[in-house]
Amino acid sequence: MKVNPRCLLLALLPPALLAQSLTPAALATRAKVQNVPEIPYESVPNFFKLPPNLYLGEGIGIASNSKGHIFIFTRSQRTRLFEFDQSGNFVREIGEGLYGFVFAHAVRVDPQDNIWAVDEGSNMVIKFNPEGRVAMTMGRRLEPADALATAPPAPDPANPGKYIFNRPTDVGWDADGNIFVTDGYGNSRIVKYDKQGRFLAQAGSKGSEPGQLNLPHSLAVDAKGNAYVADRSNRRIEVFDNDLKLKTIYDNVGTPWELCISPGPHQYLFSSNTFPDNNDYTLASVTGEVYKMELDGTVLGKFGKAGKQLGEFSGLHEIDCRNPDVLYVSEIQLWRAQKLILHPAGK
Amino acid sequence: MRPFQLACLIAYLAPASLLAQVPDIPFDANINLLKMPANLYLGEAAGVATDSKGNIFVYTRTGEDVTMGGSRFFSHGGSRLFEFDATGKYLREIGTGIYGFLFAQSVRIDAQDNIWAVDRGSSTVIKFDPAGRFLQVLSRKPESINPAGAAGSAGGGRGRGGAPGQGTEGDSFNRPTDIAWDLQGNMFVSDAYTNARIVKLDKTGRFVKTWGSRGADPGQFDMPMSVAADAQGNVYVADLGNKRIQIFDNDGNYKSQIAGVGAPWAICISPGAHQYLYSSDSNPPDSMDGGEIYKMELDGKIVGKFGTAGKLVKEFGTANELDCRNPNAILVGELTNWRVQKVTLRTR
Numbered sequence: 001m002k003v004n005p006r007c008l009l010l011a012l013l014p015p016a017l018l019a020q021s022l023t024p025a026a027l028a029t030r031a032k033v034q035n036v037p038e039i040p041y042e043s044v045p046n047f048f049k050l051p052p053n054l055y056l057g058e059g060i061g062i063a064s065n066s067k068g069h070i071f072i073f074t075r076s077q078r079t080r081l082f083e084f085d086q087s088g089n090f091v092r093e094i095g096e097g098l099y100g101f102v103f104a105h106a107v108r109v110d111p112q113d114n115i116w117a118v119d120e121g122s123n124m125v126i127k128f129n130p131e132g133r134v135a136m137t138m139g140r141r142l143e144p145a146d147a148l149a150t151a152p153p154a155p156d157p158a159n160p161g162k163y164i165f166n167r168p169t170d171v172g173w174d175a176d177g178n179i180f181v182t183d184g185y186g187n188s189r190i191v192k193y194d195k196q197g198r199f200l201a202q203a204g205s206k207g208s209e210p211g212q213l214n215l216p217h218s219l220a221v222d223a224k225g226n227a228y229v230a231d232r233s234n235r236r237i238e239v240f241d242n243d244l245k246l247k248t249i250y251d252n253v254g255t256p257w258e259l260c261i262s263p264g265p266h267q268y269l270f271s272s273n274t275f276p277d278n279n280d281y282t283l284a285s286v287t288g289e290v291y292k293m294e295l296d297g298t299v300l301g302k303f304g305k306a307g308k309q310l311g312e313f314s315g316l317h318e319i320d321c322r323n324p325d326v327l328y329v330s331e332i333q334l335w336r337a338q339k340l341i342l343h344p345a346g347k
Numbered sequence: 348m349r350p351f352q353l354a355c356l357i358a359y360l361a362p363a364s365l366l367a368q369v370p371d372i373p374f375d376a377n378i379n380l381l382k383m384p385a386n387l388y389l390g391e392a393a394g395v396a397t398d399s400k401g402n403i404f405v406y407t408r409t410g411e412d413v414t415m416g417g418s419r420f421f422s423h424g425g426s427r428l429f430e431f432d433a434t435g436k437y438l439r440e441i442g443t444g445i446y447g448f449l450f451a452q453s454v455r456i457d458a459q460d461n462i463w464a465v466d467r468g469s470s471t472v473i474k475f476d477p478a479g480r481f482l483q484v485l486s487r488k489p490e491s492i493n494p495a496g497a498a499g500s501a502g503g504g505r506g507r508g509g510a511p512g513q514g515t516e517g518d519s520f521n522r523p524t525d526i527a528w529d530l531q532g533n534m535f536v537s538d539a540y541t542n543a544r545i546v547k548l549d550k551t552g553r554f555v556k557t558w559g560s561r562g563a564d565p566g567q568f569d570m571p572m573s574v575a576a577d578a579q580g581n582v583y584v585a586d587l588g589n590k591r592i593q594i595f596d597n598d599g600n601y602k603s604q605i606a607g608v609g610a611p612w613a614i615c616i617s618p619g620a621h622q623y624l625y626s627s628d629s630n631p632p633d634s635m636d637g638g639e640i641y642k643m644e645l646d647g648k649i650v651g652k653f654g655t656a657g658k659l660v661k662e663f664g665t666a667n668e669l670d671c672r673n674p675n676a677i678l679v680g681e682l683t684n685w686r687v688q689k690v691t692l693r694t695r
């Protein structure tokens with residue numbers, strides 16, 4: 001068999017030179033951090049089992065509780081919230097027909113196993129108790145009577161209001177139960193409330209300066225109460241202290257769509273450089289991976305890539321990392337969720 | 348100006364010294380009175396009322412459904428009416444899928460235990476008999492809706508009468524808010540959002556008269572959010588934007604007004620020999636200030652107040668309707684907290 005010598009040459013080129021064959025857009029998009037070790041992992045096939053005639057739509061949110069049950073927040077004909085047991089068997093639907101379920105964005109479970117749904121269509125954050133009943137609501141859905149009969153009030157970016165959100169994206173809590181909300185597509189801020197939902201502080205405005213935000217898309221809070229915000233369109237993670245003062249910025253892990261901080265004495269930060277939906281497919285070769293980091297920003301490893309196969313990610317939108325070696329991820333484009341088992345070195 | 352903007356302005360202007368002298372009425376509260384079946388949820392609990400048996404009716408904003416049809420949008424569904432017994436046990440749904448249930452505003456029970464749902468989205472008032480069968484509808488649902496930003500006009504279509512801010516003849520409502528009856532069964536409808544008026548109809552639903560237009564003079568209204576009638580047939584109107592309750596005689600002649608109780612969002616007059624007037628200074632949905640409910644004599648003398656804005660028990664999230672059939676056991680329908688709270692006033 002004759003081999004074209006140029007092909008052979010290409011195969012021998014070191015990866016850094018290979019990168020030069022990327023399109024300019026791909027070069028600009030890929031994460032700055034390079035030579036990150038790969039973390040071996042596997043995806044459990046067909047883990048989530050839905051009853052006949054029940055379907056996931058876009059896999060927007062996924063979270064587990066202390067018993068290992070998993071909640072998936074999905075955009076189907078309506079926005080719906082499903083609960084599965086630790087083996088992936090369907091348990092029930094929560095919030096069927098709920099007034100605040102318009103367009104899912106995230107689901108998180110707090111330390112007391114309350115389930116919090118963030119809905120960017122109704123502009124609400126809804127807390128369910130573990131039994132699945134509504135325990136608290138934050139934000140307010142625009143009154144359809146106003147929206148339909150007259151023009152709705154125009155949002156004022158300079159004065160977004162303490163209790164009204166504009167397409168919020170995520171929720172988190174510190175150890176005292178204070179509530180943090182990233183708000184969101186419409187407002188560019190992070191807001192802090194006490195556990196009863198009373199406004200305490202906010203930070204951020206639209207822009208790219210340190211402390212500003214451009215699409216705060218995900219949020220995670222560490223045990224010390226620091227709040228990590230995925231500043232998606234600025235392609236960085238901003239870390240705020242508990243009073244929402246900017247502490248530091250990590251800008252080397254691509255475009256953070258989704259953050260998760262694992263519990264326990266040694267906390268890890270996961271950040272997804274999500275392959276963007278409806279975008280230049282040449283970017284697929286340099287996006288889609290998830291980074292595992294120390295809280296100080298040290299990158300420990302990465303796993304995954306963009307794609308539609310089992311174990312690949314197609315628009316990864318939320319990560320559950322209650323167990324940092326067993327992750328649940330949900331994906332937009334493939335209307336699915338996966339259970340991943342990581343095998344970090346030494347385990 | 349929108350109601351919550353108005354209410355913000357009013358809260359800002361309210362003299363704190365006036366409010367400070369009002370005694371607090373000690374009370375207990377229960378936010379878990381109503382037991383919902385699995386997979387059934389209240390949304391914004393816009394309306395709450397009891398019948399003579401003590402059964403509780405909740406008219407709530409749930410999901411919504413809008414259909415594109417040709418060049419027009421059609422709206423249907425979006426609000427539901429539930430009945431519970433006096434202990435909070437769920438009994439049934441009334442009016443499932445009925446044409447006029449779009450955007451719940453209030454529910455009231457008349458002296459014969461008929462159930463009246465006031466719908467701000469369809470601009471109708473819908474009457475059910477005690478068995479839950481449809482009896483009558485006032486006004487007409489617009490054929491189609493104009494989505495926000497669409498070319499054309501402010502809302503509606505056929506079925507909505509009157510230029511904005513004008514009193515207008517007839518029972519063609521434009522986003523009504525509440526209904527009350529005198530002892531003869533005459534009805535009074537607050538037709539708030541655009542028309543700013545009170546409409547009087549006889550007990551058969553025939554139009555009698557209307558009064559009011561947008562403004563701040565006596566007899567004018569800025570968001571008449573709630574209406575109640577006493578045993579003498581006087582009509583009390585919660586004039587939210589003007590931060591007062593106006594009192595009219597049975598023919599709509601202005602008699603007096605009550606101020607100094609915040610911005611009245613929901614009012615209720617208890618039955619019996621000694622009637623009381625309750626009025627909620629509800630917090631607008633974008634704030635957690637105010638929120639207290641006043642108990643008054645019919646002449647406006649304040650007996651006391653209870654509650655404050657918030658999300659916990661004994662706090663209110665934009666109280667939108669009060670039921671005071673029992674003057675010491677008030678049911679509060681809350682918008683932003685998606686619940687009905689039962690308040691029991693401690694009597695000394």
